[in-house]
């Protein structure tokens with residue numbers, strides 16, 4: 328095992344896992360595929376180009392700007408051509424189940440006798456992930472420890488063609504106010520194991536104080552549970568059914584939301600976008616259970632940006648309805664960016680806010 332001080336590492340400013348890969352770039356040869364890229368700034372630092380996949384819509388857009396690279400968005404992209412790559416780099420995802428899916432994708436992209444490299448941070452659980460790596464490549468060995476990461480390598484891996492993300496979709500049920508919908512899940516998606524308590528509280532307010540609109544936008548839609556539920560609830564009451572568009576940054580969420588809508592015959596377009604950056608349009612109602620985590624620490628910056636931008640997408644008089652952890656500082660931000668705000672429901676954990684854009 329080699330180790331090093333951080334000062335001799337290239338690419339300072341990149342995520343640690345990307346710096347650790349740069350330090351070991353001698354391992355990269357032939358046709359290269361990087362799976363789970365977190366920063367496009369790594370691309371110009373690498374000695375060869377190839378395929379770069381990110382499941383984050385914002386990173387994917389940044390990857391697309393590098394013309395010598397083939398950028399792919401997540402696990403379902405026409406650019407993911409099987410049996411084509413000699414070196415596969417897998418960056419460790421947060422969820423264990425997603426690692427299994429990412430390794431399966433890597434093996435399907437691999438040519439015969441390809442090299443597989445796994446890079447991940449210690450605090451994100453690289454040590455535990457090695458068991459999963461060894462299950463598909465028992466010959467894997469540790470090459471380096473650097474930048475709080477480990478770099479593992481397996482030579483001559485067995486390729487496994489036939490990866491299709493839809494084979495990884497599982498189904499669950501979400502029920503609120505006597506209305507249940509089937510919801511698609513994929514590894515790494517939010518609330519894979521049932522209806523989130525915050526989402527449940529939001530749905531309960533939608534039953535008690537329904538929104539008045541024929542078109543809604545669900546920001547940070549995840550697997551599409553809110554849109555599918557609203558429409559199923561309206562069908563049950565023989566009301567006019569609103570179409571509910573959705574936005575999410577994560578590839579798996581976009582795939583699942585489309586699957587969920589298809590299964591429950593819900594209407595609405597699902598967009599892949601980092602915040603509202605790639606979204607045009609005005610809606611009479613925008614609803615959200617927005618994100619507040621990236622990694623281990625609480626991070627509200629994405630939702631703060633959403634609250635700054637949302638007014639541009641709300642029709643005059645339109646409603647924003649949002650659920651969030653009660654300790655988060657959103658009430659004052661909603662007041663600042665949209666206007667007067669009410670709390671429709673709250674408990675120790677969650678609060679549902681409602682605000683109307685002025686005419």
Ligand SMILES: C[S@@+](CC[C@H](N)C(=O)[O-])C[C@H]1O[C@@H](n2cnc3c(N)ncnc32)[C@H](O)[C@@H]1O
Nearest residue numbers: 517526547548549575576577601602616617618
């Ligand atoms: C709290 S979950 C809510 C998911 C779903 N609406 C529900 O209630 O089950 C937040 C969602 O925000 C998405 N997200 C995170 N950052 C985002 C961003 N910058 N732009 C759009 N969506 C984002 C995540 O992928 C996740 O699906």
